[in-house]
Amino acid sequence: MIGTCGMVGAAPAASGDFVTVKKTHFARKGQAYYIAGANFWYGGYLGAASGVGERARLLKELDNMKAIGINNLRVLAVSEKTEMKSAVSPATTSAPGQYDENLLAGLDFLMAEVAKRDMTVVLYLNNFWQWSGGMTQYLNWFEGTPALDPNVTRDYDTYMRKTAGFYRNAAAQVEYRNVIAKIVKRVNTITGKPYTEDTHILSWQLANEPRPGNGKATAEEKAVYVKWVDEVAGYIHSLDKNHLVSSGSEGLAGSAQDAQLYLDAHRTRNIDYLTYHLWPKNWSWFDSNNPVGTWDNAIAKSRDYLNSHIELAAKLGKPIVLEEFGLDRDGPSFSIKATTRIRDRFYREVFEIIATRAEKGDPIAGFNFWAWGGAGRAANADYWWKPGNDFVGDPPQEEQGLYSVFDSDVTSLLLIKEYADRLHAIRR
Numbered sequence: 001m002i003g004t005c006g007m008v009g010a011a012p013a014a015s016g017d018f019v020t021v022k023k024t025h026f027a028r029k030g031q032a033y034y035i036a037g038a039n040f041w042y043g044g045y046l047g048a049a050s051g052v053g054e055r056a057r058l059l060k061e062l063d064n065m066k067a068i069g070i071n072n073l074r075v076l077a078v079s080e081k082t083e084m085k086s087a088v089s090p091a092t093t094s095a096p097g098q099y100d101e102n103l104l105a106g107l108d109f110l111m112a113e114v115a116k117r118d119m120t121v122v123l124y125l126n127n128f129w130q131w132s133g134g135m136t137q138y139l140n141w142f143e144g145t146p147a148l149d150p151n152v153t154r155d156y157d158t159y160m161r162k163t164a165g166f167y168r169n170a171a172a173q174v175e176y177r178n179v180i181a182k183i184v185k186r187v188n189t190i191t192g193k194p195y196t197e198d199t200h201i202l203s204w205q206l207a208n209e210p211r212p213g214n215g216k217a218t219a220e221e222k223a224v225y226v227k228w229v230d231e232v233a234g235y236i237h238s239l240d241k242n243h244l245v246s247s248g249s250e251g252l253a254g255s256a257q258d259a260q261l262y263l264d265a266h267r268t269r270n271i272d273y274l275t276y277h278l279w280p281k282n283w284s285w286f287d288s289n290n291p292v293g294t295w296d297n298a299i300a301k302s303r304d305y306l307n308s309h310i311e312l313a314a315k316l317g318k319p320i321v322l323e324e325f326g327l328d329r330d331g332p333s334f335s336i337k338a339t340t341r342i343r344d345r346f347y348r349e350v351f352e353i354i355a356t357r358a359e360k361g362d363p364i365a366g367f368n369f370w371a372w373g374g375a376g377r378a379a380n381a382d383y384w385w386k387p388g389n390d391f392v393g394d395p396p397q398e399e400q401g402l403y404s405v406f407d408s409d410v411t412s413l414l415l416i417k418e419y420a421d422r423l424h425a426i427r428r
């Protein structure tokens with residue numbers, strides 16, 4: 001039974017309930033606040049009343065995440081309808097100025113249920129990648145450039161260089177800001193509470209993994225990117241005085257390996273905390289077909305990546321969150337029947353560094369693993385997603401089972417709980 005909250009405006013939140021930044025840490029309700037989080041990109045989709053919505057499953061997923069100490073979810077708030085093959089459908093934006101109220105109300109439902117479990121949410125408002133339409137789809141709308149799915153062209157370098165054209169396209173930026181305003185200024189249709197008053201939003205995030213271009217980004221592309229981060233983050237703060245704003249950056253891997261660029265993009269007072277992601281397999285540090293031969297290299301580079309970004313956050317005097325990381329199942333295999341011994345070993349390495357440095361008071365504010373698959377299951381023998389299939393942690397541009405943590409992955413769930421408990425025990 002969905003609780004029926006009166007539509008009369010909800011009481012304004014006490015200012016102390018919002019997550020704030022206190023020097024290099026998060027604070028909430030007078031306590032230091034550490035994130036033991038999951039990526040749950042499809043949470044709003046499950047909340048929809050019809051179509052793709054599966055509200056009973058959503059409630060079960062939230063309860064199961066809460067039960068292992070997950071207190072934060074990182075969720076896709078906006079998607080764009082696209083012809084690109086490996087993108088989710090439907091989309092919250094079907095065309096410029098046309099929005100899917102069923103999906104947007106799904107986000108309302110998610111936020112209402114998150115509040116009941118006293119969890120917090122990071123909502124990202126765009127995507128550098130194709131799996132939700134994203135910046136490339138804006139360029140298709142406003143430049144007329146074909147939306148070329150890199151899973152089809154296999155040319156990611158060209159995709160990244162062209163997608164970064166989004167930052168310079170004035171018409172695309174106008175629509176992007178229209179969408180930002182539509183979400184940030186939305187009134188939750190379930191609770192009657194304005195999003196700007198929702199203390200369970202931890203932060204608004206500019207996009208998932210925004211990059212300045214490809215690995216050879218020019219000085220001009222980097223300058224455009226830095227300006228875009230500052231201006232959009234400032235725009236969000238102009239709409240919403242209560243919430244934090246983050247970029248969604250992967251760190252150096254998403255900054256053309258340029259630490260100065262990463263610092264410059266996050267120095268602005270409009271960015272409240274830093275984010276980074278860790279992908280040993282995607283970045284070719286780890287070969288899951290040769291785990292023994294590549295583990296030492298991968299874990300050494302991972303440890304360095306984990307620690308060096310915490311030092312960069314200390315330089316800026318801001319908290320940092322490791323908001324994505326993952327590794328595939330033993331084999332490698334996409335099958336839920338495959339074990340996760342190597343992934344569990346990687347998770348423990350990551351968690352141990354995060355927890356140890358958080359306990360020491362370093363500016364690491366927590367983690368979100370990628371990603372919660374829960375009760376979702378791959379529907380097709382080739383493990384690719386098709387409209388109507390279950391949503392799992394892996395978005396449609398990847399095999400359904402690649403990085404997902406499913407409800408049957410007991411060793412992984414126990415590991416997450418062990419370190420969630422450790423982070424929640426920190427008092428500062």
Ligand SMILES: O=C1NC[C@H](CO)[C@@H](O)[C@@H]1O
Pocket residue numbers: 129131208209277279282324370394395398403
């Ligand atoms: O944001 C992301 N980062 C890495 C994930 C796994 O490859 C990917 O699914 C997603 O686009």
